Amino acid sequence: MRLRTLLPGRLGFGTAPLGNMFRAIPEEEARATLRAAWDQGIRYYDSAPFYGAGLAEIRLGEMLAEHPRxxxxxxxxxxxxxLDEVEDPAARDLGEKGGLFEHGRPNKIVDDYSADATYRSIEDSLKRLGTDRLDIVWVHDIAQDFHGDRWLAQFETARTGAFRVLSKLREEGVxxxxxxxxxxxxPVELTLDLDEPRPDGFLLAGRYTLLDHARALQCVLPTATEQGVDLVVGGPxxxxxxxxxxHFEYQEAPREIVERVGRIRELTERHGISVKAAAxxxxxxxxxxxxxxxxxxxxxxxxxxxxxxxxxVPAAFWAELRESGLLSPEAQLPTA
Incomplete structure (x- = not known):
């Protein structure tokens, strides 16, 4: 199914921060944030077992239980x-993302893209979310940032495991x-090159933003458009x-990024708009x-x-952003 026909609006809610990413978030603050999202019309919610070792799914499920499925x-x-087994969250090997959810639940997290693990992961998520079905399932973090040189081997496990299971569940209407x-x-490039299984879309985080978009424009978006595969932008x-x-890339932002954001902010202030709106x-x-x-x-x-x-956002802002070299010449410009 085309994601554009499934999703209820252009703005959804990503629950990674509610897994206690970067800091321990009080329960009432998490509940109030989710209530605000619902009350203001947000109807697409994304989560993951990884976010606080199930914490984000549990918090999201408590809010969604108040509303018709x-x-x-x-x-x-x-x-x-x-797993029920516990570990030190701060000691987990998360590749480039070390310490990301050190304030989350202490349950042990095991990487596993096999068919059996896919079924188990879905079953466990349904319990944490308190629901009887999922609309979309993403295969999570099957890339270099978490798996280093092992990522291609993990991708192959997913191709013959998770990909085929999810294709089967889609065909069955689950x-x-x-x-x-x-x-x-x-990994998006590799998947788009496969004859089968065929995905419906991608959730690409941090790779189509004002700060990083050139490679996605060159290597992914033309093929995705041609194949009718839709993109959900995570981490805008x-x-x-x-x-x-x-933070940038889930770590303290380096100086060159801070300087680049400063240049963008100067332009937004000159045109009387917010950086958030531009992003x-x-x-x-x-x-x-x-x-x-x-x-x-x-x-x-x-x-x-x-x-x-x-x-x-005035067209003059986008033109000046491009002229300053802060925007790729190939990037699609928003219309006023």
Missing amino acids: DSYVLSTKVGRVI IKAWGLGVNRVE YSSGVLAGGA LQFALAHPASVAAIPGATRPSRIAEDLGALDER
Whole structure:
């Protein structure tokens, strides 16, 4: 199924921060943020077992339990199984993303893209989310940032395991769509080259933003458009640095990124717009892009995101951004 026909709007809610990413988030703050998202019309929610070792799914499920199942679209991910056994969250080997959820639950996280693990992951997610079905399932983080030189071997396991299971579940009507949920372009390239199984779309985080979009434009989006495969943009604010935060790629932003954001901010101030509006509208401008799913841990952020989506950004801003070298010549420009 085309994601553009399945998703209820151009703005969804990514729950990674609610897995206690970067900090321990009080339960009431998490509940208030999710309530704000619902009350302001957000109807697409994305989660994953990885986010706080199941914490984000549990928190999301508690909110969604208050609403009819047919009133929202829900996605989660496979590729990791959460065990009852405990471990030190700060000591997990997460490749380039060390310490990402050290404030989450201490349950042991096991990487496994096999068929059996895919079925188990879905069953466990349904229990944590308190629901009877999923709409979209993404194969999670099957890339270099988490698996290093082993990522191609993990990809092959997923191709013969998770990919085929999810294709079967789609054919049986158990799920409506599946794809990859990754922070790198290369696994998307490989998947688009496969004869089978065929995904419905991709959740690509941090790779189609104001700060990083050239490779996606060159290597993924033309083929995705040609094949009718839709893109959900994760991390449209590049882990927060485009929204006033200090993180880029889930780590402290390096100086060159901070300087680049500063140049973008100078332009937005000159044109009287917000950086959030520029970032979000850019992420949604490409024809393949059907939704963006920024995360949040405070209720006020929801109104900011919705406001950024509706803010009028003048064409002169985009022209100046491109002329300054901050935007690829191939990038699709939003229309006013």
